[in-house]
Amino acid sequence: MNRAPAPALLALHDREMREGARPDGPDDTVQRVGRVVRRTAPAHGWNGVVWSDLGADDADAAIAEQVAHYTALGLPFEWKLYGHDLPADLGQRLVAAGFTPEPDETLMVGEIGRLTLDAELPDGVRAVPVTDEAGADQVATVHERAFGDDASWLRRQLLDRLAAAPDDVVAVLALAGDVPVSAARMELVPGTGFAGLWGGGTVPDWRGRGVYRALVAHRARIAADRGYRYLQVDASAQSRPILERLGFSPLTTTTPYVYEIPGRASVSRQEEEEPARGGVRGPARA
Template identity: 65%
Template structure:
């Protein structure tokens, strides 16, 4: 990793992890000892976003056990430890597995300066983009997501509805429509004071893949981020979206893996 990438990763770690802000209404960020964690209701995202760079093997097991006990005391059936490849100690992933966490699919942490991204939206014939305005639009987002990814959107539905109702300035939802049917949906989370905005979603139904819809959704959100003064866009990218984003100017800084603890 070159010096610029190292500096950008350090900035990301500081602004988005060590000094994390709540990612929606009704949740709080707690800084306790060697970790920073988010705590909310059961349908919110609950988990560890940062651990101390000097966390050593002697303390790690106790820190992990303390987080399990904390979320159990809140009555949460599951929470996530969001582990990055550069987190320490080196064997932290194995310690999480030994403590009963389960690893999910790793993703690539990609970041790009907003000023270097294209904000020109080019769409295939028949597709139009529009922002999400109300609960009906959220249902269209859910339909597009479930058709694109084949996964349940109920928890995200709760989170997006809460953002739309209580923190609309911190959230941008986008729909790609063909007639009255959604073929893709995406969102952007804005983190005031950090200079970062996060891109999420963007799954496209199979019939419309490979036609530029995903690229258009990125450009559309990049334009909004630029208008609002954000300096960097961040994505936790899947294997499917990572090559597209790299071609658009994003650089890989690390990988991140969700380690999920589910109470038995």
């Protein structure tokens, strides 16, 4: 199997995962408005811009149009800016329009057939699939212990996905005995070559023991069995070195630019893979 060069792989990701974005759940809509693709979801879902192809002459008007759209719905939202997006000053234009940038993440992609997938869970720890409310409760509990924020949004979102498209989402818990110590998810995107890794989190007492690495390998094997070629990750600074050791390559940066509406709950944000601390951003596309 030939390895796709990085520019070609980035272009494929743009085409299939961003410009060709699909709804995440039964109540989501994806719209192409001019040179922008945006996702609109319930308040506990992820709302925002996933792709744009703008120039200096139309960027400000496109930004204003998205602000008007989400403000009319009363929804905070995120403009997910990639490092190669144009115009080059799009981030500055977003700030001028009232957006707040959050820490950069790294878009990393691994060709599954070339990844190192021999990582196993520590002795006494097993991987258990999440298929019901009890499992979703445990995923939310792990998230709250790992990141210190409320995860009621995550429980609702995961249950929505399991009900609407159970074959397209893989959620897994790592249990030490009967105690959940880590959780992670994977989204399979039919009609593309990509599966996405999201929301990897491990409770403090179990960090540094290889649990996160093993859950990456576990999900990669499932994706391979289902015919997917690539895994994509929005990686935090903590997860990037682990993923590089597994064979993932950085393609570009991503920066969440968040637009809040006064008096409304904080924006529901897309997650990154975060084995250690911080970084998973509020209610999110899982």
